[in-house]
Amino acid sequence: MPSHPPIITPMTLKIGIAGLGTVGAGVAMILRQKAALLAERAGKPIALKAVSARSQKKDRGINLSTVQWSKDPLELAKSKDVDVVVELIGGADGVAYDLVKTALTNGKHVVTANKALIAKHGIELAKIAEKKNVSLKCEAAVAGGIPILKTLKEGLAGNQFTRVAGILNGTCNYILTVMEKDGYDFDFVLNEAQRLGYAEADPAFDIDGVDAAHKLAILAAMAFSTKVDMKSLHIEGIRHITATDINYAAELGMRIKLLGIAQLAEGGLELRVHPALVPLHSPISRVDGVLNALEMQCDALGGLFMEGPGAGRGATASAVVADIVDIAAERGGTLYNVSASALKTLPVSPMKKHCGAYYIRLTVLDKPGVLADVSAIFRAKKISIASLIQKNREPNKPVEIVLTTHETNEASMMEALKKVAVLGQIISPPRFIRIETL
């Protein structure tokens, strides 16, 4: 399709994009190349009018000579030629925060892909948006191109949720998938992922679960109409997952995935990001590579599963443009699906109260009696063993014992593992991974 500036009419929705990286340029390109289709779908023309980026000279594969350029993104928030500010700068604070806050305060709609910003400042920003009667939308912030926020808020509006769980970080899922496929250990695969551009030079944000936690916090707030304090989330990453564990998981008919789970439990809302063994019959266990996926449980519908690209230029731009089209079509709604002032503060259930099944791997000296000792400790804590794998028995040599348990209480499990760890025959700290039957 030709890439020409669309005709501006009094109805036209005028867009300003702050940040012309790979996603920003992708959004600009869709707005240009699909101007006629988007106008048909939205019921009015949508025109890119202004951009802000460091370099005007950089070749982005699109002719932006007819739009206004600003060095200072804040100018977009003040420009009378901008109805919607698209924030693609990133970061929880600083320029991104100033830009979004100023734009909303000036009565402009905001579309952002910034999960850290929304996880940290969402409530404050939503309140400004509601006061000014403008939209604040962030579909691209969670699960990239999967329209999960729209599905959760609008498509399932008649439902109360009991659980939202998902694979929310493509980098981790890529690493775990390659570890399983090729049998390599974590460090090697991480290096490869960095070399191929699937992982950042500083990978901590992804592999330690922080990125998934930001997304989970946003999902949980929307699904459960609650304020979410990032400090209340239990967050574990995947650094400690070994090829050995992945192999044992396969033997047990399961795969290891980094999951983000928000779930109503007896003690309140569980908010947790951690690796988990998921049985192969569960769709989420089969999500490979950089894909993301979500599984929702709610009262009227039952379960819904979605799988798609969680990152990348096209997928993220797709989500940003969907938000822009919603604004053009005047499809309103609040950030959290209820007024920000109506958000409750659900109690967060601590991990020690979690009930679930566990995978335990012990490295022991194969002396008679070791299993009896471990079993006795478990029995004393009322933990019942579901399966047991023991291989390569050689008296007085290190041997691995892998156990899975039936559902039990996490506090009991941790106490049992402390006792197991100090048994004479145990030669390295017991490893445990939770089992999730989604």
Added chain:
Amino acid sequence: MPSHPPIITPMTLKIGIAGLGTVGAGVAMILRQKAALLAERAGKPIALKAVSARSQKKDRGINLSTVQWSKDPLELAKSKDVDVVVELIGGADGVAYDLVKTALTNGKHVVTANKALIAKHGIELAKIAEKKNVSLKCEAAVAGGIPILKTLKEGLAGNQFTRVAGILNGTCNYILTVMEKDGYDFDFVLNEAQRLGYAEADPAFDIDGVDAAHKLAILAAMAFSTKVDMKSLHIEGIRHITATDINYAAELGMRIKLLGIAQLAEGGLELRVHPALVPLHSPISRVDGVLNALEMQCDALGGLFMEGPGAGRGATASAVVADIVDIAAERGGTLYNVSASALKTLPVSPMKKHCGAYYIRLTVLDKPGVLADVSAIFRAKKISIASLIQKNREPNKPVEIVLTTHETNEASMMEALKKVAVLGQIISPPRFIRIETL
């Protein structure tokens, strides 16, 4: 939650439900029991004000003594106490059509779960809705509780579609799943499904693919902005699928599913409902029982997969309520995602132009030379064989030969099969099933 009539305010969106079967009563119950939550989400109260059903006395598990009752559904379309008519009567014509048309003409919003009505009269009805500036919504009509229409139209608004494919009929998927699991043949499983209430007394609508075709027609019109003539769809059901084919499919690493597929091809838009072998690595192959699923391919995002309940009281009511909440929240949009008058008439590509792979099952007398004859016919038509299974060889006794082909043209395939059918050694008509690699 208490089931009490909500307070009516001037803002309140007033609902009238025509048809109080299992879905209608489910919708009424959600509107009642979740009145406070829905009001929060929609930004205004939503109240059930009127119903129409044959019997007022029947126990539906909900106290409807405070709402207006009409024997005649048309009264809802004329009542000043109704803003939204929810049509749950069913049928492509007759009362359902009159009701929806009258309601729209009188400036009322309409929510319907009626796929036959929308597939047949959607364009006419959408034009009235657009003229009157009201909403006509039918999320429940396609894939039950899966919010597929919202996802396709709004969530992926920045995309052009190349394919929409899915398991759109839960009855067929249930029958195929049980045939595979228990090894029974079609007729036996159909009888069981009827006994259990998973199939209608007259099952033709489901098992001959008509129901899936209605849903595919609606999806295709929305995804490709085109008018769809039901007569232009290629429709095959599952009556001819045997346990034998399902077993061979499993041996080939595939499962047999009834698919509805709308796909851009060289000759135009392919619109087809038929059973297909789907490889196990494809998420859609693993959808079991009465569940529905969709797989979309589009240019910006790439692929998206959704799986969930395609029928049942809660799932269907969930979709109907989502439409009602959208109307209350003033989230507008057209039925087809573009104005009904802007719909194109894309050429429909005939099946003979279809390119794809095929599964062929031949029952032959095992005389020397039969494979050579079949291979020669295929070679003459430039059809290349991908795999071959031949079992239980016993000279001059019937034996089955199963072939799969690489991608070929359907016209060539049909010509080849005609020639194969008249070979001397062939003792029953060749069976073929298309292979889809979604």
